[in-house]
Amino acid sequence: MIIFTGQEKYSKKTKSCYFQVMYIATFHSHFAAMQAAENFKAAGFKATLRPVPRKVSSSCGTCLSFDEEKAVNNSALFGDEVEAVYLYDGKGAKTVWKND
Amino acid sequence: MEKRLIYMDNAATSFPKADGVVQACTYYLTQAGVNVARGGYSLAYEVGENVFQGRKKTAEMFGVKDPHRVIFTAGATTAINMMIKGLLRAGDKVLVSSLEHNAVMRPLNQIKADFYRVKSDGRGVFDFLDFKAHLKGAKAVVLTHASNVCGTIQPIEEVASQAKKEGVFVCIDAAQTAGVEKIDFDCSGFDALAFSAHKGLMAAPGLGCLLLSERLAETLDPLISGGTGSVSDTEEIPPFLPDKFESGTPNLSGIYALNAALEFVSKNPVKDKIMNDTAFLIDGLSSLDGLRLVGLETTEGRTGVVSVDFKEKDNADAAYFLESEFGIMTRCGMHCAPSAHKTLGTFPQGTVRFSSGFFTTKEELETVLFAVGEFLK
Known part of the structure; x- marks a missing residue:
């Protein structure tokens, strides 16, 4: 079972990091990421701004992480400037869709 | 005594x-003083949210449908230099009024633009017939909304309407009117409008805005280039807004102040x-x-x-x-x-x-x- 929490976690009990799979959406600009975060909030979906994983892009931009599957294909939430949505597990990212 | x-x-x-400006500046400088669109941590995103809201509120107040086209600058003079030097070249024909501030005239002289001063009467009233007679062949009209000397307001909507028929870019210096006079950027058909945050809007000095039309945003060359926190794996300036025109760290305490001031101005x-x-x-x-x-x-x-x-x-x-x-x-x-x-x-x-x-x-x-x-x- 995949647990979508959208965070890399630190366990104080085992004193080690573990990763939980999440979706991430990348954007052309920081502004577009902020707009998408607001759209998620307005729609009642939890989402978190975070740096773009280096495995996804070597740009040092901001992306949006979320675990709500209902949001994945709701293009209105992401806006026109979304680049892509990925499923990210900490080791690699699988493209869910790209905005062509 | x-x-x-x-x-x-x-x-x-x-x-x-404006009420709230000092507190907003102080809050940023003492509680949230980090950069925006650089670090990926929650405090940076909090600051980013404030910048985001400032852009949206500004767009709302000035009738700009897309907040991407609100560019934060170091002031009105910087914004005017950006629109003049990013658009015009030596020898380009430009129409100006007889009431222009040196924020407009010095950049035009510096780039050696071929400008014509539209006549005004002794009270500063714009001669629209003279404007129409000289419009043909102009690349842009650069006009102050209101004189900083006598306060006379110029007919910027009528000028824009006429200029559009000839395909002429319309650039407005709203330093004396922003925050006080109603300005509807998109509906009026302006291509650029520059203003400072610290005059009519009653925010802090060191921040201005440049509003851009879609067509000018595409063709305008950025005056300043540098780091934007986006597409940092390339050495080219991003083509998208607002990053194309916002290299370097913005005046963040100024933007916090602007947010507070916009709130105040809109309610009073x-x-x-x-x-x-x-x-x-x-x-x-x-x-x-x-x-x-x-x-x-x-x-x-x-x-x-x-x-x-x-x-x-x-x-x-x-x-x-x-x-x-x-x-x-x-x-x-x-x-x-x-x-x-x-x-x-x-x-x-x-x-x-x-x-x-x-x-x-x-x-x-x-x-x-x-x-x-x-x-x-």
């Missing part, structure tokens, strides 16, 4: 600032208050012998800037007297607008300019009129 100070130079910068009758003051000043000053009121005779068609020329006495002596004897702070001289003074018949002596603000009291205005009367005795 401490001398009371009366600030009558709000056309240079507002003082005091700023224009009504200032124009009531202006009517009071015009009536009082017009009744005095020994000075000439410059510009329009009533509040119709003007902003809250009131300039006078003392007939028999030196204008600088007047300003010095008002400050030294009554603590009244005014601005005398050329106001960085020599062409405006030539048009208004006040070159080279200049004028003494009174500009009240939202927080100016009736008692202060009465003191101003009393002091000017005393000077004329």
